[in-house]
Amino acid sequence: MARRETPAAGPGSRALIVDVIRSAAAISRVELADLTGLTQPSISNIVRDLIADGIIHEVGSTGSIRGKPRTLIAIKPANRFGIGFHLGPDTVTCVAVDLTGGVVGREVVPRQPVDRLAGQFDDFTAGLDLPRSRIEGLAIVAPTPYPGSAETADPHTLRAELADRLGLPVMVENDAAAAALGEFWSRRVSREQAFGCVYLGTGIGAGFVFGGALFRGASFDAGELGHLSIHYDGRPCPCGNRGCVERYASMAAVVADAGVSLDGSATTSSAYDALARAAVNGDQAAFEVLDRAAGHLAVAATSMVNLLDLGRVVLTGPGVALAGSIYARRLRAHLERTAHSRQRHAVLVELSAQPRDAASIGAAALVVQASVAPGHTPGPARMVRT
Ligand SMILES: [Zn+2]
CATH class of the missing domain: 3.30.420.40 (ATPase, nucleotide binding domain)
Incomplete structure (x- = not known):
């Protein structure tokens, strides 16, 4: 890949680095610099913060043609989790994913009134033994209604109420975008x-x-x-x-x-x-x-x-x-x-x-991306943290 102009390290740099590590599976700091165009000191600082935050970890080293082995870094999967609920016509599909997007839990339950969603979240995460401190949030997905059709629940109200009740960020997205x-x-x-x-x-x-x-x-x-x-x-x-x-x-x-x-x-x-x-x-x-x-x-x-x-x-x-x-x-x-x-x-x-399960997995991945690569967060209108 051609090296781009050297960008200044900013809020988007962290998202960029997480994205490059995610798509590479395992990568060295030198390769990160080559692929992102960021300077070595910027890479070192951001990588150090990401390791301290438990988002990435060192996974061994590889030989180098210049003789010095290079330490490889990768996304740390089983440390934090995103939860996604897909509201279907008759059922709710609940999914938990780790930081790589890998599914760690799945459950399909009958569709219940929206005021039961918080209880459903508690039941689902307790069943998987996921501590609240390691859950990054919840995203709810549903089909986009036709213009002018009656919606079952106002997404903004639903999001705010759930965020308040759970004490976690809550996002709402349509099924295709989440997938x-x-x-x-x-x-x-x-x-x-x-x-x-x-x-x-x-x-x-x-x-x-x-x-x-x-x-x-x-x-x-x-x-x-x-x-x-x-x-x-x-x-x-x-x-x-x-x-x-x-x-x-x-x-x-x-x-x-x-x-x-x-x-x-x-x-x-x-x-x-x-x-x-x-x-x-x-x-x-x-x-x-x-x-x-x-x-x-x-x-x-x-x-x-x-x-x-x-x-x-x-x-x-x-x-x-x-x-x-x-x-x-x-x-x-x-x-x-x-x-x-x-x-x-x-x-x-x-x-x-x-x-x-693509929509529910995607919902959970949205939470993960918003958490570990926050340069992509959709803005305050779509995400509420209490
Ligand atoms: Zn049409």
Whole structure:
């Protein structure tokens, strides 16, 4: 990598160094200086503080071509934890991650009134035997509601009440943005990479990480991929637009296109899972429905890649848990044929390793990033510390 202009050590330097150590897994101080452009004294000071804070540790040494062995440093995993709650339609998925983004605990409980969330936090962390002093905070994620639709709870009030009750920082984020940050953190994606995530959940969302930070837009609403129109005069959408890709490729749209009627105990997600399972097991009719949805999504996701010149995209969310290969194949093929950047660079398309839990893992990773790399904190409007 080309050495950049030497930046002055400032508040962002600590976040930069944590990010470079995270993406490298283990790295020497000399390499840190090369990769960040910071001076050796700045590196030494920040590394010393990070070791004192228990965020990184020395993990041995490596030989050097100049003879002197170099001490390697890495993120210290099992020292501090972030907690993420994903509020689904019927359940709450609770996850705890360590500083590397590795999952140390997971529990799925029935959805309860929001005033029970603090009690749920206490039960979950006590069950994992995580002392409060080593928990960095809680992030809650939920799908972004349609404009004008009734919200179940005002996020700002919920956040403030929970922060007050728990005595910890509390963040609120949408599911796709959180999932993107989680994939960025746990996959050790370099901050140099223009990184995006497509989240197939109740709707279709996207999240972007640029320069190591989640991109949020003017009102924390960036990434509404589901409402990118692919047909000028297409199907009407509750958002007010027509032809939104969500009307063709969401789990509900797939179930409707397959002609499945929801009766008895069937839900959209159970009916969708049955179709996805059939599609990958050789049921031609189910495959064609999924493949058509994947084709629609590929068109929208390619526009997203072109608009932002992304280098790497991860597909995640419950919608790709069983038949993700169908979506990945369609998107790769569409990008290879039509991506504007195809002569300059390939666009890597990957499937999440934990698509059903991606939003809750991402929520917990948000807490970790805000704690150990605070140059990326989203600002006072989104984080409350009492
Ligand atoms: Zn729409």
